[in-house]
Amino acid sequence: MEVTIKADHIVKSFGSKKVLDGISFQVRKGQIFGLLGPSGVGKTTLIKILTGQLECDSGTGEINSVDIHKLTGEDHKGFGIMMDNFGIYERLNCYENLKVFAQIYDVKEDSIINALKKVGLESAKKTTAEKLSKGMRSRLRLARVFMTEPDVLFLDEPTSGLDPATADEIHKMMLAEKEKGKTIFLTTHTMSEAEKLCDYLVMINEGKIAEQGCPQEICRRYDHQRMLKIHLSDGSDIQFPHNEDAAEEIAELIKNGRAETIHTTEPNLETVFMELTGKELV
């Protein structure tokens, strides 16, 4: 499968602090790629390096087969960046906010309306940004990215601080973009978001990759118990080893109608991260 983003031994220090220490990975076309790590671990720094906004100390990378050190204005049109702290012009309305960037990116005015429709802000197009709720502001930032119809989207904690309903709406928008074949590079410190959306995950801690793989695969890798947990109709729970020997007993419980639910003992991503780093993801 075609590789859209490539990072190869990227190193970046700020003063004496090494923020990124030899980060390497590949993001395939059409994937939602998740970069997971606690706040301040260097996720935003990595986005800035990959999009040519910041020079790394060593290492290299590629976006759409172009060296990140040689990205031109034309290459920038191929990807959109949404940062959590990207500002919005408070005194300009939604339409005017997008128009500034539409002119910069040479995008037709129809695309502004389409982008506003896509994020559900069409009816608020004449509302000044200072009157928008936090969720609407996030959607406006997303509209700014969608407007240029880029092939690659860099979304830096797009649902940070949003209520679950708005976060869910944004997740749906991201999945819709994925359906269209867009590649999404997502940074998050929310486990459920990563598990729900990402095809591939890289966990970083103290500048290094702690683990990588698809979310389910990572969780399976850290299932040290390898047990099956069965909840019985009488309200009790019973555990069996996850092997052939238990198959007959489990089949019997199902036949008798006594087994209500069956779960594996795989940890979730949060537990995996804690096991790897001894830290919580905040």
Next chain:
Amino acid sequence: MKNMKAIFMKQIIDTLRNKTVFIQFLMFPVMAVIMEKAVRLEDMPEHFFAKLFAVMFVGMAPLTCMAAIISEEKEKNTLRALMMSNVKAWQYLISIGTYIFLMCMAGTAVFAALGEYQGKELAIFLLSMISGIILSELIGAVIGIYGRNQMAATSVTMPVMMIFSFVPMLSMFNETIKKFARIIYSQQISDLINGLGTSEVPFKISSENMMVIAANFMIGIVLFAVAYKKKGLE
């Protein structure tokens, strides 16, 4: 060019809705019109208020507007969004600078009309105002670049603006202040403008006028270069 046009157009809409910036462009021209029409004192030099407010305008409007716009964009992270959209720092500075320059030139036109300058006098008046506006913009940009946010920028803008804007006026009443004020460009601009239309002798630009303004320009450019190199726009 399209990046600069986008920023310029954005700034037109933004300023129309930003009273604190917009009033800077209007305040002195409007005050000059009112005072010129309403106040008549004995022995008052001709077009006294037009000249007085023109100098204050040069020392205040471009400086405060430049610092306020840059520092607000930094504080609200809109500048970062622009930079990440492949807008170059110089494109941003030229767009904002051009916008403020044109707005200030509109104010200058009001002062020129009030002063009834024509021909050579008009040319000298416009040149004096243009050099003052550009210098004040440079200083405003330095403050905007250094200021982390609007609050920090305003705390520096206020005293600096007071010096460039009010010292030429105060120097009319105090010889000691006048002596010190000679080293600042707004005092030299004040001298040039006050010399217009006042005597039968043909008007002359003195070497002091030229040298002080040129020296102020050099200092402004050096300060701007140092600030830009050290802090950039992000």
